[in-house]
Structure formats: C-alpha cells, structure tokens
Amino acid sequence: MIKEDLKIVFFGTPDFAVESLSRLVDGGYNVVAVVTMPDKPAGRGRQIQQSDVKRYAVEHGLPVLQPVSLKDEAFIEELQSYQAQLFIVIAFRMLPEAVWQMPPLGTFNLHASLLPRYRGAAPINWAVMNGDTETGVTTFFLKHEIDTGDVIQQRSCPIGRKDNVEVIHDRLMVMGADMVLETVDAIIAGTVKPIPQDQMLTAGQQATPAPKIFKDTCRIDWSRPAEVLYNHIRGLSPYPAAWTTLINEEGQEPTTLKVYATGEPEPFAADAKPAPGSIRADRKRMHVACGDGWLEILSLQQSGKKRMDTDAFLRGYVLHPTAHCQ
Numbered sequence: 001m002i003k004e005d006l007k008i009v010f011f012g013t014p015d016f017a018v019e020s021l022s023r024l025v026d027g028g029y030n031v032v033a034v035v036t037m038p039d040k041p042a043g044r045g046r047q048i049q050q051s052d053v054k055r056y057a058v059e060h061g062l063p064v065l066q067p068v069s070l071k072d073e074a075f076i077e078e079l080q081s082y083q084a085q086l087f088i089v090i091a092f093r094m095l096p097e098a099v100w101q102m103p104p105l106g107t108f109n110l111h112a113s114l115l116p117r118y119r120g121a122a123p124i125n126w127a128v129m130n131g132d133t134e135t136g137v138t139t140f141f142l143k144h145e146i147d148t149g150d151v152i153q154q155r156s157c158p159i160g161r162k163d164n165v166e167v168i169h170d171r172l173m174v175m176g177a178d179m180v181l182e183t184v185d186a187i188i189a190g191t192v193k194p195i196p197q198d199q200m201l202t203a204g205q206q207a208t209p210a211p212k213i214f215k216d217t218c219r220i221d222w223s224r225p226a227e228v229l230y231n232h233i234r235g236l237s238p239y240p241a242a243w244t245t246l247i248n249e250e251g252q253e254p255t256t257l258k259v260y261a262t263g264e265p266e267p268f269a270a271d272a273k274p275a276p277g278s279i280r281a282d283r284k285r286m287h288v289a290c291g292d293g294w295l296e297i298l299s300l301q302q303s304g305k306k307r308m309d310t311d312a313f314l315r316g317y318v319l320h321p322t323a324h325c326q
Contacts, residue, residue, distance in 0.1 A: 001188050003029050007084040008184070009103070011035045015052040016169065017090035020110060020177040024088075025060055027181060032082045033063045035092070071096050086187060088180065089142065100142040105187055107142045110180055112172045113210065114138060114154055116197040119147035120210035124168050127210075129235030131227070133159050135168060137176040139183040141194055148207075150194030152183050164234040164261070213240060220244040222276035222325055226265035226293035233259050233295075241301070244277075244288075249320035256303040257325070263296035277325040284311040288325050 008031050010021050024031050034057040042049040050058075057064045063082075067075035076098060087107035089095065100107040113123035114136040120126075127135040136156035140149040155178075157171055186192045201207070213236070220229060220242050233242045241258040248255070266287070268274070278289040287294040301307040302317070 003027070003184070003188060006030055006086060006105075006184070006188055007032045007082060009033045009035060009079065009082055009084040009087050010053075011087060011089040011092040011095070012053045013037045013051045014091050016112070016173050016176075017092070018052050018056050019173045020088070020090055020180040021053060021056060023177045023181055024184070025062075029181075029184060031062060032084055033065060033079075035065045035067070035079070037093075038066045038068055070099055086184070088184070090176070090180070094146055095142060097144065108139050108152060108183060108187075109142055109147075109149070110176045111138045111140065111147055112169075112176065114156055115140060115147060115151060116200060116207035118208050118210035121212040123210040124165055124172065125210070125213055125235050126208075127235075128159060128163065128165055128168060129232050131231040135159055135172070137172050137179055139179055140197075148197055150196050151200065152186070152192055152194055153179055155179055162234070164237040166238050215240075215243075218242050220259065220325070222288060223291045226290035226295050229290050229295060230262055230265050233262055237261060238307075244325040246302075246323065246325055248323045250322075252320075257297075258301040258307075259297055260299040260301070260307060262298055265290070266294040266296070268293055275324070279319060279323050279325065281314065281319050281323075283314055286310050286314060286319070 006029070008024065008029060010024065010031050012021060013036050021031070021034070034053060036051045036053040039048050039050050041047060054064055054066070065075065065078060069075070070093065079099065080102065084103050086105045087100065087103050089107060089109040095107065111123065113127060115138040118126055124135065134156050136154055138154045139152040141152065143149040155175055157175060159168060197207070218236050218240055220232065236242045237260045241260060243256055243258045246255050246257050274289040276289055276291055280287040280294065285296060287296045297310050299307065299309055300313055302313065
C-alpha cells in the first residue's frame, strides 16, 4: 500500500492537533474526513467559535463532521461511508468502541507525555508542575481504558528550568507531528510492533495520572515550599494560569491576580520567617513569602486588566504596608 491509497479520518480540536493534520495534508496523505467538536460560543461576546482543526479543514476543503454525540447512529453511518482504513486521534474526546474499532488498521492517538506517565487530560501541565526535567510524545493504539493502549512509538525532550507550558506545548506539537507521520508510515509498511504499557513499568512502578485542571487546582497556596510553587506557576502559564487573591488595605475590595512568571526561589534571612503570603515590595519589584522562601513575581494580570510586568503593575497600584496574598 502507498500513502495515497490509505484513507485516513482525523479526529482533533485545538491547535496542537492542527500541526499534525497540516503535515499529513502537505505530505500527500489521503485524509478523507475530519471530526472535531461542534461550534460553540466563547469569549466575552459569546460569539460562535469554530475549533482550530475545523478552520484548517474548511480552508483546505476537507469534509468536516461535528457530532454532538459520538454514539449517534447517523454519525456512525456517515463515518463508515468514508471507508477509512485508519483513524488518527489528537486532543479529542474519548471515542466509543464502535468508533475506534471501525478501521481495519486500527485507531492511534498522539499523547503529549511519555506514557504510562501522565495519563489524562493535562499531561503537559502536570509534567511541568511536578518539576520534571523530561517529557515527550507517544503514539499508541486505542483500547477501552483511556491512555492505556499499546505503545507504537515514543520520543523524549527536556524540560528546561525556565520553560513553561507554552514552550513545552509548542515543542511537543512539532515533535508529535513528526511522530504521527512516522507512525503512519510504519503502519503502511507493516513494521509496527506495539508494546503493552504494563511491560514499560518497572517493578513497583505505577502509571502517573494527569487529571483535568480546575480553578481550584490553579490557586496558589503560599504555605507550600517556594520550589513547589515555582513549578506550579510555570506549569500553568500562560493558560489557565495560577492565581491568588491580593488583600490590600482594610476596606479595599480584594483583587484577583493571575501569576504568569516568577524569579528563582530565594531563601529567607536566617533570623526571619514571614507569614506565607506576606509581600515585600518597592516601586519596581514584588516578592511574596512562601512556606520556606520568597518568590519574586515577574509577570501578572490584575482582574479586569491586561497582563503586564510587575513594575508596570506597581506604577499603577499602590500597595499598603499590610498588603498580602492569600
């Protein structure tokens, strides 16, 4: 079989998936249809927004399917009508068995972690939040339990000390697109030798979860160690962003601050241990006390304002001597 004869249906929604889809199309692979999320209202104006994958597909004349339910009989019938031999899934919903078992060559997923580490919805965030120094991408065949299928290929990349989620996301997006093409080529050539994830775990080791991130996950607990919070903040930057509540002088309404970047953790002086959340600031710099040291806030966003460097924030916001974060 040659790549032009292999019919592929592509499933995906965000920009992370667009890189792989565009590489398939530009490479001459036969993508016969694209499945993505239904259009939905977003933003302050609640205007109807198309997914990144849909916008790309429409621009390149690819048929687009947007089922509300992946179990809908009409959708299943339409999907079958394309007679695709292979499905590729990137950053999409969990597929029902009737869908992922449909193509004769199987359905594979590109996941942004080194499985079995970080199974779940937010693998890039959790790898950075946990202070890992390495992550990567994995392609694997789908099975019943999410992110547990047999591994086809993996490739690792470093996480730098100052890297945030945006940096790692973009790095893995490109690396993942390379691997998607390599995986398709290996499937065409019949050289794939999948490895069960259980065989990749050493004795006593367990798979690592990467659950969906909620607002409470993003709240900064200043009683935690400075190193933990340094990783927490860059692991959520720029989206969805770590946040804290700034309490200024008595009688003034508290304000929410999103924190995007900090300096390296700094130890307390030997004779001092301020309460967690205490602020040390001048006209240009602001440090907040953690459980065992200081973090300098470098980039933030006050509720209702734009993101800015801290010195710009301090030029327009007068901190009371008793101001603190909680």
